[in-house]
Amino acid sequence: MATETIPPAAVPVDERVRQKSRLSKLLSRPEVGALAAVVIVWVLFALVASKHNFVSWATTASILNRAAPLGILAVAVALLMIAGEFDLSVGSILGFSGMVIMVLVTPQTGGGYGWALWPAVGVALLFAFITGMFNGALVIATKLPSFIVTLGTLFAFRGLTIAVTRLLTHRTQLGQLDSVSGYGLAKSIFASNATLFGSQFSIAILWWIGLTALATWILLRTRVGNWIFGTGGAVDAARNVGVPTRRVKIVLFMTTAFAAWLVAVIQAVQFTGSDTLRGTGQEFQAIIAAVVGGCLLTGGYGSAIGAALGALIFALVQQGIVITGVDGDWFQVFIGGILLGAVIFNNFIRRRAALR
């Protein structure tokens, strides 16, 4: 056989490989732009708002508490974006999940069903999975861009939430979750606070960090992670080598729905109630966080850590604006500028990394 004439593979050094410096290796990671942005924004506010105690544990705690729910959504949205699809309906699924819980636990006299909290949370999760599966199945069956399909379900799920809640309870806000049986345990799992350095850190931060770590591990160190990159990078090529691309997409749509459900539970328990409009606009913030974190809009590239950092930037800017006393109207200008800046920066870095 001709192969036997070829010398063994042990060629440790290839003279055509230029030793890339540590720095340029670091710069080719997708989340590097978001990391740079976090540092820049933090330093900026640390300088501008130094007399307002920006650099303090109390401010850090409230930044992280703000970042956590958005971060949970952004990480799931990033996974889906890497697989080449959008989910604009996460905000609506968030509102929907919260109201499913609240309607189920509201006493029958109030138009609800009088359930205990945990069964309601379980049923809400089931509904969330169904909505995610519905999104995914619709995208695959119609072959339409998921942007359009989930733009439709964004309105449909929100409308359904408002209509059904009003039909049953004649209200758009339901409360008093703390009087429902099972609340104590839920409070400690989803909405308890830990006092560190004299400041209140919410447990949602742990959920956020945990999910980011899990998502990163899945992306970089499991078969499914390889499938996610492949599905987003070139769906036909991936299918041709046997990647179950449809299943990957449907599971990821269910993952974004799961994240929306988790945030809905955290917030319902934290605020002891929910509102039919909860989560409005969150889908765009989550997508912005993912894009700032290095996800390509066309799929196949991105990182969960980057998305988590993107959410952190949101919270930094929000908190910084509040603390410096700048008119809150400027928040959106800031976020828009950061989005554009990050995308341009990411493009620049990626081109450099690819060309070496």
Add this chain to the structure above:
Amino acid sequence: MSGNGKALLDVREISKYFGSVIALKDVSMRCEAGQVTCLLGDNGAGKSTLIKTLSGVYRPDEGEYLFDGKPREFGSPREALELGIATVYQDLAMIPLMSIWRNFFLGSEPTRGWGPFRRYDVRFAKSKTREELSRMGIDIRDPEQAVGTLSGGERQSVAIARAVYFGAKVLILDEPTAALGVKQAGVVLRYIVQARQRGVGVIFITHNPHHGYPVGDHYVILRRGRVYGDYTKEDLGLERLVQMMAGGEELENLAHELEHAAGKAEGETSDELARAAQTLEQEAKEAKEPGH
């Protein structure tokens, strides 16, 4: 090298319709282990439909598909792949944004650990990628490199090495040399011969008789969804094959038509047309009598 060995892949009189369009009609072909079957045909001859049927993307509407002597029906390319029928598509073989090692094992990732801790064995994947590629004589610089930065020939070669590594018994190659320069095409042809020497049955789709003839053991020519001819190497010299492929008759006809048109037209245009006709005639002649 005649066709009386045991066929690994054997399709008999398969037909495929898309609505009122007859994409394939009564097509039969076979591929044996350690042989290269060249599939030749012009655009629209039904080559891609046939490839997709062989690789499990389409189900034939009529006819029999035998693999290893048993009739098969595939619900997906995955099922065909599991039996050892691997397809390397011209443009769709690799994912440009992913690294070489991630691409190499995409869809068949090696894992370590158990249950929820089952993970992608990254170290094994990287070292195996390097090893397998150099076994096929492919010298890559860095397995971390994105496939998008490789040349077309390198990409095809990596895809072929991957299919062979994963135990392909039949390797279907969709125009692997089409968009390549002379040297690069030569590289790919060498891997085809290597795969054959390892006992893989290769179905090699090409437009170019100069690529097909030297590596092929037999040749199936498709035209308008039907098998126009099925020849072994002994039946068919390179000249005949070149003539069939280059469409010698058609070039000749076209030359006459143009000459006729040139006779009618006037002024500068007639000169130009006459020159074009001459060139075509020359090409047709060359296609008929190669030997160079």
